[in-house]
Amino acid sequence: MYPQQIHEYLIRFFKENNCQIVKEHDHYITVQLTIDMDKKIMNRPYYWQYIENTDGVPSPAQITLITDQNKLTEDIKGEVLHFGSPRLNQIFQATNDLGSFVHMYERVAENSNGQPILTPWLGVNYKVSYFSDQTKEMLYSLGINLMTGEMKHSFQEEIRELDLDANMPKNAFDLMYIIKPLRGLERLDAAVESLIQQDDHTWADEAKSRWQKDRQVLEHFYEAMDNKPECYEMEKKAMDEQYQTKIKLDIVNGGLFYIT
Amino acid sequence: MIIERSSTWKEGFIERLENRESWDNWTLYKMSYDVVKTNLITDFTGLQSPKYLPNLTPLPHQLEVAQTVIERMNGKAILADEVGLGKTIEAGLIMKEYLIRGLVKKALILAPASLINQWVEELNHKFYIPAIAYRKNYGLDHYNVVVMSMDMAKRSPHKEHIYEQDYDLIIVDEAHKLKNHKTKNYEFVQDLKKKFCLLLTATPIQNNLFELFHLISLLKPGHLGDYETFQAAFSASKHNWENDEFLKVLVNQVMVRNRRQDTGIEWTSxxxxxxxIQFTQQEKEVYDMILELKNISPEFSSPFTMITLQKEMCSSKEATYLTLNEMRQKCTDPKVVRYIEEIIQKLVALExxxxxxxxxxxxxxxxxxxxxxxxxxxxxxxxxxxxxxxxxxxxxxxxxxxxxxxxxxxxxxxxxxxxxxxxxxxxxxxxxxxxxxxxxxxxxxxxxxxxxxxxxxxxxxxxxxxxxxxxxxxxxxxxxxxxxxxxxxxxxxxxxxxxxxxxxxxxxxx
Incomplete structure (x- = not known):
């Protein structure tokens, strides 16, 4: 992310969360946090505990975030944010917490055939991580039609440009799902697992052969010893942990979409 | 293979389906997806860390070292660049990469006491790694990246506290201090679990080849074979051997070393x-008298004392005087005392x-x-x-x-x-x-x-x-x-x- 992208991201993030942007400059912003946002990103649980226990008057922080220190000509006091800074990571985390589950309807114009019909879909974004002594991650966005069971890949890319609204449009007719959302979720889970299974897993074989090679070297070193020292077991354990292969499956977010 | 999954999202989803929680905001939903996509590590190889470090411009050789250590050495290596080429930066890049990739959660850095603050400073400011310097009353449980002096770490109760932790990465700075396998330092590091491990030293050999053997055996026991085999192959004389090409290949599998001229940077020469230098006549006389000491009394036959004295005499009369005076006080034989006093007299008179x-x-x-x-x-x-x-x-x-x-x-x-x-x-x-x-x-x-x-x-x-x-x-x-x-x-x-x-x-x- 470039400074400009971070800047836009922050403004969107705070606006969506009802935090007032007190000052909006090209390379920094000053924002008045809400109580909820303060709790989420300011790392001061003791303060909040204290205020709540004493019925004190809460005073959520006002912060200045500098998004491009290099282009800033004025002398502004504030926290410099960049891609990789802990505060930005916290904001990313907050975004994820606050954007995990949605329930959206497509806004549609009335057509000549009468009332438009909205079909329910379940969309889920999965992050898959492969681990050995190395890592690789993949993002799968899957959608399932809760009427027909039809499945789509890159679902998020497909719906992101649609005009969606949290409220049901008055002019449209939404179909009640036939496949229950939790059943749909199970099917998507199975689909993503099968994607994982079909994937090329030479990485795991390679990790295993690295592990075997290291293991042989270690065994050779302690071969002659009848009573192997404690550090031998320690080395073995470290090696197991280092090369152990593992796949992790996380859901980034997901939701119900009523779309044409 | 086992697939690890969590049911957290499903539980949250059920709560919303049953109207016990409210749904989230669509814009934040999209932003969240985009962030994950931007931060995705799409390849097993290659470095992610540089793009997270806008205030650091690593030099090409430093990036190359980080990549070699992670991809070819599987995160266990001796970083042996010549002094001044930025081994700390290389170690920081490697640590950052593992942190970003989620392969390292906890790391321990062992450094000489005088360098602790420098480490903490660099990790925090250059790498945005929240490292802290260990203090005696800290618990280690709550800190993920800790910098500690080797001298403290190897002693009780700190040693035990460290062994209780589950560190994924161990970094030892000035690792030539581990050259002797009979020391507490060595034993301490040997018993540590080293999943990923970096040993930093510009000088992996100081005196003889066995130091390198011990250092490598600490990192990867068996890489150079066992001690007996190694000794048989390389110790006909400590300084001469035939298999040196073969040895070099093995060593280079676990050690990266850049020389100034390999870095592509223009170095001053x-x-x-x-x-x-010639001693003055008077200095020479004193030096010769010191050499004679071993013939005056068997007490001075220890080569160590004699060498110290000779070296001191080559440095200054002040340094020599301290040692000589101590010897005189310990001496009982009046004849010898007289001889030493004679030396001291001449020594003091030197102008x-x-x-x-x-x-x-x-x-x-x-x-x-x-x-x-x-x-x-x-x-x-x-x-x-x-x-x-x-x-x-x-x-x-x-x-x-x-x-x-x-x-x-x-x-x-x-x-x-x-x-x-x-x-x-x-x-x-x-x-x-x-x-x-x-x-x-x-x-x-x-x-x-x-x-x-x-x-x-x-x-x-x-x-x-x-x-x-x-x-x-x-x-x-x-x-x-x-x-x-x-x-x-x-x-x-x-x-x-x-x-x-x-x-x-x-x-x-x-």
Missing amino acids: RRVQTIP INAKAEKAYEIITEANDKVILFTEYRASQAYLQWYLHSKGITSVIFNGKFKASKRDWMKQLFKDHAQVLIATESGGEGINLQFCHHVINYDLPWNPMKLEQRIGRVHRLGQEHDVHIYNLAIEQTIEEDILELLHVKIDVFEKAVGELDSILSTFKQSI
């Missing part, structure tokens, strides 16, 4: 001179220190900032007095100084004094690129110490050629030291690779 005069001459000619290294505190004090009497300002530098005092002394040297007089232990970890003359007033036995000394000055950021003056008094033990230094450099170069010049071709010049 090193101009090394060995300056032969000229030929070596100090030479040093003064070099300093005057340089007409610039100079660092002078001596092995003895007494010589250090004498030299400050002597230079002062000649109108030259100097500051003193010891390893025992606290961090704040070190910084202060460095600043004094930079702003107000012409000469910095340092003892060996003061050499580690200070960077003095603004200076480009180094006088090795006394020579250490170990060439890597010389390299460490020169590295204080000849490092990234040095804009001038660096002048190094190795002082050696003719027909004394210092000639033998020079000879041995050459042999050791030869061992190093055969196993590890070439070294930048530390010594001039003294043999030819004498």
